[in-house]
Amino acid sequence: MSFNIPGGETATGRVIGEGAYWLGGCLSASAEGQEVHYHVSSYLVIGSKASILVDTGDPAHRGTVLAQLERALGGRTLDYVFPTHPEIPHAGNLPFLLARYPSAVVVGDVRDYALHFPEYADRLMAKAAGESLDLGGREFRFLPAYIRDLENTLWGYDSGARIMFVSDGFSYIHDIPAPDEDDEPVHLPGQCRLLSSEMPAPPSVEQAAYGTGRALYWTKFVDVSLAFQAIEDTLASHPARLIAPAHGNVIDDVDSMLKTSLAAHRKVYEGSRL
Numbered sequence: 001m002s003f004n005i006p007g008g009e010t011a012t013g014r015v016i017g018e019g020a021y022w023l024g025g026c027l028s029a030s031a032e033g034q035e036v037h038y039h040v041s042s043y044l045v046i047g048s049k050a051s052i053l054v055d056t057g058d059p060a061h062r063g064t065v066l067a068q069l070e071r072a073l074g075g076r077t078l079d080y081v082f083p084t085h086p087e088i089p090h091a092g093n094l095p096f097l098l099a100r101y102p103s104a105v106v107v108g109d110v111r112d113y114a115l116h117f118p119e120y121a122d123r124l125m126a127k128a129a130g131e132s133l134d135l136g137g138r139e140f141r142f143l144p145a146y147i148r149d150l151e152n153t154l155w156g157y158d159s160g161a162r163i164m165f166v167s168d169g170f171s172y173i174h175d176i177p178a179p180d181e182d183d184e185p186v187h188l189p190g191q192c193r194l195l196s197s198e199m200p201a202p203p204s205v206e207q208a209a210y211g212t213g214r215a216l217y218w219t220k221f222v223d224v225s226l227a228f229q230a231i232e233d234t235l236a237s238h239p240a241r242l243i244a245p246a247h248g249n250v251i252d253d254v255d256s257m258l259k260t261s262l263a264a265h266r267k268v269y270e271g272s273r274l
């Protein structure tokens, strides 16, 4: 898959709650003669005492992310950077962020990071699922990644704007051709900062299933009902107004998306057992 970087519309972030910002950029490609985009999002949460950036964005968007951050922070500093897992779209801008914000520390499951960034070994603070940070007036809690990509993936939850951050989980294929034979969750130019309810149509179970089976291959072999039960239990104790994925539109119709996603995972699982 090859994607370019579009300019313009994603250069600006979107305020998605009090002190909560949707940042990052999109990569772009051509599919059947049509331009399509792929989100690589970051999220900033600002409390009265501290701020945290969830995922660093892609190095291709380094300038965009740094400019968006500066604007959103409005003269304050960045205190915490939380890459949900050590892959390029999620952790690739870490050295630039740590250089720009000298008091920022990296939080999360940082077990291997000292090997990649030995110069920043003293700025890594391990946080396990269940631990939290007091941002001042709101709490940021680290959650297990119920749908996970890597062993050390974590999700997060902001009690202030009631947002659950789900990394590679909950990214949907919409009814748009994707480049090559890929099934990356793409959207059209102009849809970059839309909430799911603002999109022309929600994804069908078939579209969600197609993406699920390819992107999270293990879901073919594991009945994810237990994972979805855990997500529902977590939402009961941590009610979410929004679900914020790294590679899809921010979800504001939480209940119906959960149902679609669970149905999709079941379909993939049952299909693989025929």
Ligand SMILES: [Zn+2]
Residues within 6 Å of the ligand: 087, 089, 090, 167, 168, 246, 247
């Ligand atoms: Zn990812």
Ligand SMILES: [Zn+2]
Residues within 6 Å of the ligand: 010, 025, 026, 037, 038, 039, 187, 188, 189, 190, 191, 192, 193
């Ligand atoms: Zn876009």
